[in-house]
Amino acid sequence: MPRGRYSLHDPHDHTPFAEEHFQCAPGPSGWRYVSQRVTPAGHPGGSVDLTLDELGRPLRLEFHTADWQVRGAALDGVTWVRSDTAGNHATEGNARAHAFTGTSPAFLVATARLLRLTPSSSATRVRLVDLTEPVLAPRTVDQSWALLKREAHATDSGPLTVDEYQVTALDTGEQHTVHLAGDVVLAAPGIELEDLETPPSVFP
Secondary structure: OOEEEEEEEOOOOOOEEEEEEEEEEEOOOEEEEEEEEEOOOOOEEEEEEEEEEOOOOEEEEEEEOOOEEEEEEEOOOEEEEEEEOOOOOOEEEEEOOOEEEOOOHHHHHHHHHHHOOOOOOOOEEEEEEEEEOOOOEEEEEEEEEEEEEEEEEEEOOEEEEEEEEEEEEOOOOOEEEEEEEOOEEEEEOOEEEEEEOOOOOOOO
16 A cells, blocks of 8 residues: 655646645555645645546545535546535536546546556547646546556566656647656656655556
């Protein structure tokens, strides 16, 4: 069960906005990721609880910031309820999309798990609901994912397989690279892996 800490920052001006203390593991249903966030000032900054089924679809998502929360799942595309943290002012939403995305590293692992690309695969288009912070406003985005290469690196605990993805925003053409090892993000725009207590899980 990987356990560790990511630092999250604005990918454009590198302003830090949170540390995300996480643990995740494959389970009977698929995969689960749980985290707590802390702001740079040391205050609670929200939480992420994401469970995927064995095909990589979101069985359940609970995403909290300081003032807002979203609960969602894969249902007729993806369906969610967004409200303030007191549970008032709730609004429901639905989109013909495959999954959710956002600033948490959990969403990158989830998208890669959903697509299950190989280095010989062509780039694959995916539609996601982006929960934009700090108010978790839902925005539908289209991305293209391609697995550029898969390399094994020697470590003290055995070989570590690292996947390098190229992700393209189809509305702007902007491209970036994501490096994953199992269910841990090693590097991505706005994400730094600061600490990892146990090795990544290996998906079957």
